[in-house]
Amino acid sequence: MDTPERSKIAGAPISKFEDSPIFNFINNLSPIQPVKSVHGAQSFPSLSYASISSVFSSPHVNSQKESRFLIRQPSPDSSKFETSSESVVENNLCTGLSNVTKLFSYSAVAQEKSSVTCLLNEATVDPPDECLTQPSNLAQSQYDCGSPNHNMTPSYGIKVDPKINTDHALDELVPFVPDGVERRKILFATEIELQEKHQQEGSEQDVAECDWEDLISNDADEMLIFDSPIESETCKDQDENLEDKANTLSSSISQLTDVVDIPQNKSPEVSYDLCLKNATEDPIVDNSGDVGEQHGVDCTPQIFSGTSQKQAVLSDQTQKIGKGNNTCTSFVCKVDSQHHRGMRRRCLVFEVSGASGKKSNNNSTFQPSVSYSLPSTGKFTSEDRRLTLLRPGSSLSSRMLPGIGLHLNTLATVSKDRKVAPETPSSGRCLVSMPCTISPFPPLRASKSLDTEKDQCRGNEVRDFEDVHNDSCEVPTVGVREDLNHSSPKKKKRRSDNGGESEACKRCNCKKSKCLKLYCECFAAGIYCVEPCSCQGCFNKPVHEEIVLATRKQIESRNPLAFAPKVIRASEPVQDPGEETNNTPASARHKRGCNCKKSSCLKKYCECYQSGVGCSASCRCEGCKNAFGRKDGADEIEHEEEEKNDCGKQRDESDASQQNAVAQNDEHPLADNILAVSPCFQICSPSVQLPFLSSGKPPRSSLLPVGYQTSKMRRKCDVPLPRGKIDKHFKTALDDDTPEILRNDSSPSAGVKTCSPNGKRVSPPHISLGMSPNRKGARKLILKSIPSFPSLSSTASGNYTVNYSSSSFGSSTMS
DNA sequence: GAGTTTGAAACT
DNA sequence: CAGTTTCAAACTC
Structure with missing residues (x-):
């Protein structure tokens, strides 16, 4: 908490770190050289500051998640926890160890590459408060790990990761140890020296840092509240019980650990160092306990990150342990019980992030749910997080992410590479959730604040994803941050919640x-x-x-397109990055069209209306009065009749789209993103602030599948729309001989009619899954939905982030 | 909160 | 493909 502690950490711990096998392991693992770490150390303080801003500026999902995991991962110390509960889980996951290891290594590399520091990443992910809090944690861990530059972080995380060490990387660890220690020593010493120098040189900076630290410390204190002795005790008790149960399972694990020869004694120290924040803040907490908890927490994400199968295995294990019913839940519970402290940390962080530090949830109790400010249900999954982050009713709400689910999951399953968000399965969505999908949205939201309730709801969903994603990937997005700031840790609400949000959510x-x-x-x-x-x-x-x-x-x-977004964007991807893509829902059209007869397409019964898109020729509605664009072509919304001349309906559509786009483009980041993405995205990104949306949640389907544009619609209007932007978009779209899907997913104009004339889709390849790299749209899709990397969620998230940035920013930033 | 309306999805 | 049934959301009271 206090700077003094920090100094302690910086100085005293070094020896400990050195001693710790983890340290060695980390050193060995990290591709980054010690020098970098030193640098990072120096920069760290400053970085922490910069990181925050920078985080917003550039989200590096991958790095974040990874970093976070890495950082949080407890030291091997908590042999107990690790061996007992975690070990079990880990054993199950063992198969995935290699993957995890790869991920870490990958993350390390990625981090090096990425300019964003771990702190930044986390900061972005976490709410402001959290950032503050984390800095302390991170500061230590990250600091230790390396510079905020990330160079060290990855490696550090890897090293830190007890799981890997004990479970998977044992072999690897052994060899690494020797070098790592010395390196670490050197690095730390260097860092310390550097820090000292830095302090001397820049008194101002120091002051700022101190202030910052103070802030952090303050936050940490609040956060620490959760760490009350009572909680710790309860946790311990629970942990003991769990341990007893898990002992049987853990025996094998313990053997493994023995083989590894990880000095538990030291490990605690390491963990302490890593978890400086906790340790410093919470003297009460046992180092080992912290470590164990952290492990649990950290591990969970990793585990989850693994394939669904892995998750299932884990769940089974957890069930054996005997804590939750659901795999996810059980797992979570187990983790919680075992790693209350860790959970607390996380919870705190999340809460802070979600509540922007406001809520401390009060959970006097230790339960993770509390700590996460999760739903009372006790589920801990990402959903919970999502809830906390999400909804709050507050602007933040979070994400829907959870949802990202199945489809996403499917995708994930399809591409095992993407791993899921670390979230536990309990939150199904979260768990399954595809990080990738998630990630993209957050930025959207971030870029644009969701004003409407529905938007918020969607936003919440998205946020959920984000949260999940963030949790797993910790994508730093400005929007996320904003959300976090606004968001209260409250659980997301659904319909029960009043207001548009509730509906949306x-x-x-x-x-x-x-x-x-x-x-x-x-x-x-x-x-x-x-x-x-x-x-x-x-x-x-x-x-x-x-x-x-x-x-x-x-x-x-x-119906191959059954899960494809129902709404297709009319607008094409902006050729000019600078120009706004008219991704607005208005420009979009419903894939199949509606069949309304009594609602006049003025109620949400109408899918078109619900999706915020105008009716199109494909609609078979009667008495269409769709405010977003009549089937006949007359737009209720500010349609410019002049332009209508060009192409009847299409023109109308385009007009509507334009208008809507103009009005909504900014408002609906979703449209773009969503469109580009899969339905999952839709869920996530509902942020369109359509009137109806405001009242109700945007239909999930509302999101347009990126790739699909009704070719018919476009073709009908060969003539480009009068409006330049739109025209451009459409031009591209119109031109398309190439399958629209391929053309662009994200691009508005690209929107191809997914539907056959019958209203049944022409089945374009699944957006999420396959996309020919050739096409822009496809490429975007791939990036967004599919993580290029086989790696865990982090990678996927990273991809998404990239996409997101592009999409949110009009694809100015290219993936 | 219960009941009705609505239209999509599913079924035949 | 059309008609019917089923279903759940949207809506109303």
């Missing part, structure tokens, strides 16, 4: 479909049902992933 309420049919919004959106859902007999949960996937497959077999 609401989940399904299926009673007979088991949430395995398109009736179910969650399922249709490709996300798992979450707590907020009031569905009955729901199978759309991570636990039933197989069923869900099978069902999904079945449905897709009937």
